Amino acid sequence: MRLAIFNSYSPLKLLPVVETQFTSIIIMLKRLFQVKQHLRNMVIREEWISYREDDVGKAQTVRDYVLNDLWWDKIAYILRFIGPIYEMLRVADTDASIIHKVYEMWDSMIENVKKEIYQHDGKEDYEESPFYDVVHNILIE
Incomplete structure (x- = not known):
């Protein structure tokens, strides 16, 4: 459900970390940075509330990080x-x-x-x- 919400806001897909590729974490961080605004848009929308009700703690943690400029x-x-x-x-x-x-x-x-x-x-x-x-x-x- 969370991925479906994200995909509705971003034309780019999130990339998983592949343990066999030495640079996969760097590539994942680059992509995360590229979709920063899409992630921000996602966590402030109504659709996010349905996920929030599913697991309030995780949803709030994700929202806090995504909206945190220092992070x-x-x-x-x-x-x-x-x-x-x-x-x-x-x-x-x-x-x-x-x-x-x-x-x-x-x-x-x-x-x-x-x-x-x-x-x-x-x-x-x-x-x-x-x-x-x-x-x-x-x-x-």
């Missing part, structure tokens, strides 16, 4: 700092010999990730960022 800001931030990593993974996900491209892209990817995190945290290049340090260590590993 959407977090999704946008995740997509911005993951973007360079995602692009690097897309280039590397091939059977062709592309190690030279990976080496060329590596420093740029690290810098772009750092730029997004530091900009979000309001930090200068010389300042410490515990979150960036964790992300950087994961990327280096």
